[in-house]
Amino acid sequence: MENRIATKQRWMPFIKFFLKNKVPWHLYILSYLCTIAMTSINLKLPLLTRDMMQGKIFEPGVVWGFVGLTVAASIIRALSTTLFEFGDSKFELNLKTNLWSKLMRMPMKYFNYEKPSGLVSRVTSDAQKVPNALSVVNSIIGGVQGLVGSIIIMYGMSRSLSMLMIPLIPWTMFVIWFIGRFEFKIGGLVQNKFSAMTGFMAERLGSMRLIKSFGAEGKEQKSGYETVENFFKAELYRAKIFSFIQQPIAKTIDIAILLLVFVLGAQEVGAGRLEVADLIAFYMYAEMLLPSIFALLQAYQYIKGVQGSAAKIGEILESDSEVFKREKSFSIPDSDINFKNISFAYTEKNVLNDLTFTIPKGKVTAIVGPSGSGKTTIFNLLERFYKPGNGIITFGDIPIEDIHLDEWRKAIGYVPQNSPLLSGTIRENICYGVGREVSEAEIMRAAKLANAYDFIRELPGKFDAEVGEVGGKLSGGERQRIAIARTIIKDPDYLLLDEATCSLDARAEQEVQKGLKNLMKGRTTIVIAHNMRTILDSDQIIVLSDGAVNGIGKHEELYKINAIYRQFVDLQLKECS
Numbered sequence: 014m015e016n017r018i019a020t021k022q023r024w025m026p027f028i029k030f031f032l033k034n035k036v037p038w039h040l041y042i043l044s045y046l047c048t049i050a051m052t053s054i055n056l057k058l059p060l061l062t063r064d065m066m067q068g069k070i071f072e073p074g075v076v077w078g079f080v081g082l083t084v085a086a087s088i089i090r091a092l093s094t095t096l097f098e099f100g101d102s103k104f105e106l107n108l109k110t111n112l113w114s115k116l117m118r119m120p121m122k123y124f125n126y127e128k129p130s131g132l133v134s135r136v137t138s139d140a141q142k143v144p145n146a147l148s149v150v151n152s153i154i155g156g157v158q159g160l161v162g163s164i165i166i167m168y169g170m171s172r173s174l175s176m177l178m179i180p181l182i183p184w185t186m187f188v189i190w191f192i193g194r195f196e197f198k199i200g201g202l203v204q205n206k207f208s209a210m211t212g213f214m215a216e217r218l219g220s221m222r223l224i225k226s227f228g229a230e231g232k233e234q235k236s237g238y239e240t241v242e243n244f245f246k247a248e249l250y251r252a253k254i255f256s257f258i259q260q261p262i263a264k265t266i267d268i269a270i271l272l273l274v275f276v277l278g279a280q281e282v283g284a285g286r287l288e289v290a291d292l293i294a295f296y297m298y299a300e301m302l303l304p305s306i307f308a309l310l311q312a313y314q315y316i317k318g319v320q321g322s323a324a325k326i327g328e329i330l331e332s333d334s335e336v337f338k339r340e341k342s343f344s345i346p347d348s349d350i351n352f353k354n355i356s357f358a359y360t361e362k363n364v365l366n367d368l369t370f371t372i373p374k375g376k377v378t379a380i381v382g383p384s385g386s387g388k389t390t391i392f393n394l395l396e397r398f399y400k401p402g403n404g405i406i407t408f409g410d411i412p413i414e415d416i417h418l419d420e421w422r423k424a425i426g427y428v429p430q431n432s433p434l435l436s437g438t439i440r441e442n443i444c445y446g447v448g449r450e451v452s453e454a455e456i457m458r459a460a461k462l463a464n465a466y467d468f469i470r471e472l473p474g475k476f477d478a479e480v481g482e483v484g485g486k487l488s489g490g491e492r493q494r495i496a497i498a499r500t501i502i503k504d505p506d507y508l509l510l511d512e513a514t515c516s517l518d519a520r521a522e523q524e525v526q527k528g529l530k531n532l533m534k535g536r537t538t539i540v541i542a543h544n545m546r547t548i549l550d551s552d553q554i555i556v557l558s559d560g561a562v563n564g565i566g567k568h569e570e571l572y573k574i575n576a577i578y579r580q581f582v583d584l585q586l587k588e589c590s
């Protein structure tokens with residue numbers, strides 16, 4: 014998808030991008046006005062120089078005019094820079110906050126195909142580059158005004174000399190177009206290599222445990238070198254193109270101007286059609302042409318370079334967010350949740366096939382089945398991360414799609430098996446997402462019920478101890494108990510539990526189980542069960558196989574009649590005994 018956008022050069026969407034977003038136009042427009050004033054002054058200075066050379070150097074109007082305009086140009090330049098830098102920062106701030114809000118509201122499926130490193134690059138690097146395109150408009154305004162102004166004045170000074178410069182116009186246009194095209198392609202290539210490098214590094218640095226436990230440091234070191242080298246090669250390629258193709262071609266314009274002015278200008282002076290002072294002023298204007306052309310060229314290159322960034326940001330800002338507001342409020346009494354003929358596919362192949370079952374209110378429903386049978390997918394549908402392809406999930410008689418999404422998710426607590434935490438303190442993690450003041454007593458109570466209080470008390474800093482990135486300073490069992498405490502504070506009516514497998518040691522599992530038991534009291538619970546105690550204590554067991562319901566019932570009857578269930582239980586008893 015990135016490549017598709019990066020190889021297209023589209024002007025209309027690019028312009029619309031700025032019209033749709035909140036741009037601090039007043040700051041940019043003021044800076045453009047400053048640029049116009051500054052360029053007007055710069056166009057006046059060669060004429061004053063000519064006057065001085067013609068002997069008017071002691072005329073106060075000329076001298077003071079020259080000094081005054083030079084000082085004014087410097088002040089206006091400083092003012093213009095301040096204005097557009099302020100504008101860039103404000104626009105960048107708007108873009109970054111809009112992008113972040115949008116990303117927080119994107120549906121779950123969006124994150125299946127977008128890499129976090131790519132999204133980070135949109136918020137950081139792309140959102141920084143795009144506003145600069147508006148300050149670069151200063152160069153376009155100054156460039157065009159300088160170019161047109163110089164040509165008019167030059168024409169007034171020497172029509173014949175100016176006419177000789179006309180053939181340079183198509184050549185200049187060609188150079189601008191040619192370099193712009195190159196820059197767009199090379200800019201895209203460098204950007205892709207840069208994203209590949211940062212994406213690779215971010216992923217590997219987040220998987221150091223895996224890398225070290227497989228002794229793969231050497232292999233990753235080599236792969237890392239490759240990504241850095243690929244980026245370096247792309248940069249080198251850009252530098253070569255700039256030095257050996259872009260600059261020499263652009264330099265031809267400079268050389269042509271010099272030749273025309275001095276060779277042909279000398280003839281004009283010799284023939285008495287031009288004064289030396291005029292020729293010098295003419296040369297000063299001719300010398301202004303090149304910076305103006307280069308300013309235009311660089312502005313064009315820059316803008317071409319950021320078109321891809323704007324398209325990528327625009328795609329995020331314009332894609333559909335999750336729909337939160339629905340008419341039906343969730344402030345209705347607890348009900349059963351019904352799956353009616355639910356089928357679902359993440360991509361093409363169905364992962365769930367025609368599921369029909371009821372999750373009775375106030376009861377515990379265990380879901381068991383082989384790995385990949387679709388247990389977590391049922392949770393994903395219940396949390397409304399995805400919509401079913403076919404069938405309907407209802408809360409009582411109401412389709413869950415009709416219930417306000419925020420309220421629905423607030424009514425559901427999810428404790429995953431590998432509960433990730435966010436960097437911060439234990440207290441911050443326990444209170445995460447509650448959205449109200451939580452008293453110290455409440456936190457303490459939740460920690461105790463989650464069976465987490467004893468280990469928290471032992472930590473230096475206790476509730477203020479830092480958990481590390483994704484909770485890496487705590488054990489799996491400890492993380493899960495913090496997640497349980499967090500869910501106790503959330504106090505949801507419905508619980509989704511992904512029970513730990515027997516990978517936790519017996520003591521840790523026992524501690525987690527105690528916490529879970531307290532959490533489940535009085536709540537409708539759906540548990541992906543691994544622990545035999547949980548399975549035996551549940552009110553109904555749903556056996557899943559290949560995304561279909563293979564059996565529903567209680568342990569005794571299922572064990573007798575359901576082969577998949579029997580196999581699952583036997584294996585569970587053998588592995589975890």
Ligand SMILES: Nc1ncnc2c1ncn2[C@@H]1O[C@H](COP(=O)(O)OP(=O)(O)OP(=O)(O)O)[C@@H](O)[C@H]1O
Nearest residue numbers: 125359360364382383384385386387388389390391
């Ligand atoms: N985000 C996803 N995109 C594409 N396919 C997915 C995605 N998540 C899961 N799947 C596929 O859907 C199928 C069911 O996955 P699911 O996680 O629901 O199984 P599970 O029963 O919970 O497995 P486990 O017990 O191993 O956690 C699997 O074949 C899996 O590869």
